[in-house]
Amino acid sequence: MQDYTLKEMMAVVAAREIHNGDIIFCGTGISMLAAMAAKNISAPDCVIFFETGAIDSLLEEVPLAVADSRVMYRTALNGGLAEAFGTMQNRFTGKRVVGILGAAQIDRFGNLNSTVLGDYDHPAVRFSGSGGANDVASFVSRTIIFMKHEKRKFVRQLDYLTSPGWLDGPDGRKNAGLSGGGPSAVITDMAVMRFDEQSREMFLAECYPGISVESVQENMGFAVDCSRAVEAQPPTGRELEILRNRCDPQRLILG
Amino acid sequence: MQDYTLKEMMAVVAAREIHNGDIIFCGTGISMLAAMAAKNISAPDCVIFFETGAIDSLLEEVPLAVADSRVMYRTALNGGLAEAFGTMQNRFTGKRVVGILGAAQIDRFGNLNSTVLGDYDHPAVRFSGSGGANDVASFVSRTIIFMKHEKRKFVRQLDYLTSPGWLDGPDGRKNAGLSGGGPSAVITDMAVMRFDEQSREMFLAECYPGISVESVQENMGFAVDCSRAVEAQPPTGRELEILRNRCDPQRLILG
Amino acid sequence: MEKEAGKLLELKEAVARFVFDGAHISIGGFTLNRNPMAAVYEIIRQGRRDLHLYAHSNGQAVDELVGAGCVRRLEIAYGGTGRFAPTCIRFRKAVQAGMIQVEDYSNYQMTLRFMAGAMGVPFLPCRSGLGSDLIHHWGFSEDLRKTESRLPDEKMVVMDNPFGSWGETAKVVLVPAITTDVTIIHVQKADALGNARIAGLSFADVEQAKSAEHLIVTCEELVSTDEMKADPDRNCIPFFCVDAVVHVPHGAYPTACYGYYDYDPAYLKQFADYTRDDPAYETYLQDYILRIDDHESFLEKIGSETLGDIEADPETGYANNLDRR
């Protein structure tokens, strides 16, 4: 029996993508937890940074929104949205920023929909919208994407393209006028997908222990290359201990 | 015998142009003194405001530059250049701003040169340049201009147009794309000139006591309409007392 | 000083004077923090209709205004309040039912649009939106834009960089300025003249404030001008931008006000429950807003125990170990 939840696995896997020196753009929920885990486990000199303008927050308690007062305590600087997005769009600091995003739909090039299902003018389902996601996806050096691994979320064609991934392939971003890098990893509750250096198409990189390549593929609306898939390293005892006891002792996000 | 200097006359005459509610953009020297005089004499609710970002400074001592620490003490807000010029360019607050400017040359439409004499690429004399003068002259509701009354300063043709007045006449500003108002008064050490509502050409409005219309005209490089000239009201005892004792007791600007 | 005297108003009076049916309006704060909730509830009580609301991620206040039927058009980046409502439910329902017209932007685009209004320029450039449907899908049609002078003719303009490849940039997106009839922000401290101070993050409040023709500032503490001028480096809004100052302690409740109180997790959770069906929401509207006289009475209904629970720790600025499950 595995002694960790899938949410814990996702947070730990994402934390491993973060390196010292990275400036982490955090959203709410699990993306914030992943950044807190990275900071506490493997990348103490990464900088946690919120679109609301908080830089290097202490985070003694887990914030439930990026505007939570908990992000304002003992920061390096309390600014506002203009400064935060300026940091990401800036040619020097933007290169150091890694964004963590989520969405309702993703396509094989890592483009994201967090706006509507159905027609934009008469949507079947309305979601929150871009927030800062489009900006982050447009500006920063690379993005990490959290997704629930469901067929209806991994789609051939987005209903609305909220945030650019690699757009339509290798030259997509350049043709659109975007600088910065695209998505580097998609972390789900089953697997980790990455993007081929040449084609910029999603491929299966890692399956979580006990999860088969077939079941990963079955739960996606498009085919991915599974030939490079390996088994993901489960969380270590130390990783779990820090995640549970230091990052989210109330299990506000871990559930 | 008059019991006041021409500098005192100029400061008082300028102060009278300022009304309660006006936000006064101040430069260095006599323009700052005029604003201080207005605030202390007739318009206690005008707001003194510097391009460096200081708003409603207390000014217990006269600043010798707009970046003097004396402008930072007990302000409503200490910002920076971006906020200051934003206030002037803003469609709502900009309408309340009155600018006070000076220059090396002025033409009959109140356009100003504070950059060079001679050819721009090989100037005979180089001055400080625009600073914030072009911005103020471009944005605000009206400007008041201080000039030394000399023939070489009131010229037919500027060597360089640093700051726009009425440009080439009634439609000049509109054609150039400028909103805001142009200059309303030119205050010299001999007289006060204003601009005709129709033609936007300078005319002589007031001569200082003891100064003849002829001598005013003789010291200008172009002809002005003198038919509307009246004698200026000399400073009152109260005006002089406040100017001397409260605004510039060290006579740093009054000399 | 025409704009400086007599600004200190009661909330009812400030809202009645500056927020009219059909007004173009923006509000400060972000998701569950420093929303001007007291003013928002007063707008709902006064039954304002057809508001044109500009929001980045204002969260709670947006959902309450939409839920109460005050809003006709909404320009927005994000309709959510963090974990309590990843998508605001009344907002979702209203959009799905076609009861409001909505047009989408990103947070940075909305920030720049307010900033353009504050700076007095018709647009600002950014590199957001390229290649995305934010640019292609307009919420307001070309026809509507032509007949409605308060809407720019185009949602955004994609332009080749007129300076060639300067700044390593081939294309920019120009986003049009917003200027509102009225903006409302809630701050920690203000004086009677209107000088205002925000503690913690300022979000886009300063840009929103300066892009307004009229500005209402509600404040936790009303302090002397002398106190404000003793530490001007902390002040964010100068008095000459402000039309009304309203002293409303707990004016951001149930959202947080850094240094004063936290958001109320119980209220926000209960609100989310009420939003899920229409009869329940009507009950909420009646019981918590419409049948209540003013914010003071609202706070009495909430109770001093709850307000005590969310009181901020003076060191951290939030309520330590608050039960937020």
Next chain:
Amino acid sequence: MEKEAGKLLELKEAVARFVFDGAHISIGGFTLNRNPMAAVYEIIRQGRRDLHLYAHSNGQAVDELVGAGCVRRLEIAYGGTGRFAPTCIRFRKAVQAGMIQVEDYSNYQMTLRFMAGAMGVPFLPCRSGLGSDLIHHWGFSEDLRKTESRLPDEKMVVMDNPFGSWGETAKVVLVPAITTDVTIIHVQKADALGNARIAGLSFADVEQAKSAEHLIVTCEELVSTDEMKADPDRNCIPFFCVDAVVHVPHGAYPTACYGYYDYDPAYLKQFADYTRDDPAYETYLQDYILRIDDHESFLEKIGSETLGDIEADPETGYANNLDRR
């Protein structure tokens, strides 16, 4: 953290590492306040040449760099230091003698150019310059602009408003972004990581700082990160923008540093006298800069009595009743 460790440097080392011959550079401060004078004197001592200097109204530091022959090209809004030199004299002489190439902007235009660099956009729009020679007269020729990749192809671009008459604006002026190789600012407080705090007016220092590839921060007081994080609302520059932190008390002398010391009227007057002819200026250069080891020795030469005279009153932030005639 590649940019966070080992930033605390001696001034000689910081200047040697980041300020090279031909560097594109900007400096903080305004006329006679908070110019990074210690760093400027060190640049002069190290004999840097051919600098491309971007200035709004930086005043004293500009005149000293120009006077010492460090500057080849200058983009500037204002070359003056208030009453002490309405036009900076070495600047005037250098321009008139054709020893430097100069291109004129307004203060707002320069501010926006730094802001564009800070924001990462190739230009920003404004309504300054229309109808004036700032637009028509270029200091750098079209040919030079084509061959020099560090100059934009056009000085400014006048453009019709692409949103029609939106914002009641028919035309805008686009000013190109500045990004420097190195920017130097002097602040009141910083920590070893680079978090920096400015007291009083910030001028355009924050925009200048963020538009730089490398940033040197000199500070009056070096304080702990703990102290900086205890009051983050006062901080202006985050550590990740900073490459070098240098502790230099009186680092802005002879210009002022709000809350610490005033400008030195005697020094500035004497400097103005020295600038008036070339042999006198050479004497000044030798006696006050080149033959001096470092800023500490320079301050010893100035003497503790003078430094005592200009010490700021803790209440007002300047030296009350200082003899400034």
